[in-house]
Amino acid sequence: MAQRSRQTNISLLLIVGLLAWLVPGAGHFVINEKKRSIIIFVTIVLTFCTGLYIGSIGVINPGEARLAYSAQIMNSPIVRVLGQLTQTGAYPVYGRPNEIGQIYTSIAGLLNLLCIVNAVYLAHLKKTGSTGD
Amino acid sequence: MSIITTVIMASFTRPEQIGTNPQSLLWLLPLAAAIVIVYKATKMSKITPAAFIKEAATLFGSIIVFIIIIAAALYGLGWLITE
Numbered sequence: 653m654a655q656r657s658r659q660t661n662i663s664l665l666l667i668v669g670l671l672a673w674l675v676p677g678a679g680h681f682v683i684n685e686k687k688r689s690i691i692i693f694v695t696i697v698l699t700f701c702t703g704l705y706i707g708s709i710g711v712i713n714p715g716e717a718r719l720a721y722s723a724q725i726m727n728s729p730i731v732r733v734l735g736q737l738t739q740t741g742a743y744p745v746y747g748r749p750n751e752i753g754q755i756y757t758s759i760a761g762l763l764n765l766l767c768i769v770n771a772v773y774l775a776h777l778k779k780t781g782s783t784g785d
Numbered sequence: 786m787s788i789i790t791t792v793i794m795a796s797f798t799r800p801e802q803i804g805t806n807p808q809s810l811l812w813l814l815p816l817a818a819a820i821v822i823v824y825k826a827t828k829m830s831k832i833t834p835a836a837f838i839k840e841a842a843t844l845f846g847s848i849i850v851f852i853i854i855i856a857a858a859l860y861g862l863g864w865l866i867t868e
Binding site for chain 1: 796797798799800801802803804805809812815816819820822823824826827832837
């Protein structure tokens with residue numbers, strides 16, 4: 653009985669983490685933290701889109717900017733699709749727009765990683781009934 | 786494809802023109818705001834609009850003040866070394 657409950661808890665945490673990665677804020681949404689999820693979704697999507705607007709989708713470069721790409725991929729799996737598009741070399745970007753675009757999109761990814769961890773933590777607290785203070 | 790879709794697609798496939806001048810550093814302000822908002826959204830135990838805006842504005846202001854202080858200190862150090 654206790655083992656089944658533990659398995660349910662782990663699968664819930666995995667689902668929350670996966671949803672939070674698929675769509676920023678979705679992890680908080682499923683654990684009934686709607687205000688948090690809206691704030692997170694709007695802010696992260698806006699930051700990511702600002703980065704793409706400044707530097708174009710060329711700032712997602714899995715071939716040459718691997719470190720930035722590893723942070724960018726934390727935004728959503730959609731980044732991988734964009735990465736495959738840009739690997740053709742059709743969207744070159746250099747200089748300051750590239751730097752600023754990469755910083756914006758990478759920071760958006762790292763912020764989403766923070767939100768994924770927070771959503772999983774909050775889901776765990778809700779499941780165990782702790783306050784977390 | 787409609788004109789609106791084409792314009793939106795075009796704005797994400799061509800980089801903006803940003804020079805390497807001091808003004809380009811102002812791009813840090815929206816980024817700092819985004820970091821503050823997400824951090825506060827994860828940190829506050831209960832979110833009410835008034836408290837959230839107040840705490841986020843306080844943190845944003847303190848980040849900017851510290852950046853200005855560090856920039857002034859570095860400028861002063863640079864001036865001392867070069868003069």
